Amino acid sequence: MVRLGRQVRSIVERARHEARDLHSPTLEAEHILLAISSQDANVGKEVLLEFGLDHDALVNALAAEFQQSLSAAGVKVEYLGELEYSDAPQKTPVWGTSAKLVMMRGKELAASRADSRIEAPHLLLAALKAHEGTVPRMLHVIGVDQAVLLRRTEQVLPQLLPI
Secondary structure, three states, X not given: OOXXXXXXXXXXXXXXXXXXXXXXXEEOHHXXXXXXXXXXXXXXXXXXXXXXXXXXXXXXXXXXXXXXXXXXOOOXXXXXXXXXXXXXXXXXXXXXXXXXXXXXXXHXXXXXXXXXXXXXXXXXXXXXXXOOOHHHHXXXXXXXXXXXHHHHHHHHHHHHOOO
16 A cells, blocks of 8 residues: 655645645645645755756746736736735635646556655656646746656656665
C-alpha cells in the first residue's frame, strides 16, 4: 500500500493555501505545482529551479495564463490587479479534477516503482504529464518546454527515490 509521505502532506496543505490566496474555489494541479515550488528541501523544487521556475515565476506564469484565457474569451484585463474579489470569507477550496488526477497519477507512479510513499517528485512528474489544462498552458505561455521539463524530472526521479 502506498502512503502519502510527510513532505506530500505539507505540499497538500500549502496547495490549499495557494488556492485560497488566489481566490480559487478549487484546489487544482497548478496549486500543487506552486506548493512544490515553495517547500524547503524539496527535490521537485530543485528541478523546477533548473528551469527558472521559482514560486514567483510560477505565480507570474499562472497570471499570464489567466490573462490569456480571459483574452481568448473576449475579456480584456490590462492588469490582473484590476480584478475585484468578493469580500466574503474564503472557504476552504475543494479538490478539483486536475489535483485529484495528480494525486492518482502520483500514487500509480509510486506503486509502479514499489515505493512505499508518494513524495514531491512523484507529484511533480504527475502534474507535468498533463496534456491539457492550466499547467501545460501556463508553461507554454512563459516559453517552458513541458516535454523537456518532464524528461528532466524523469531523469532525476530514479536517483532521488530508491526503489
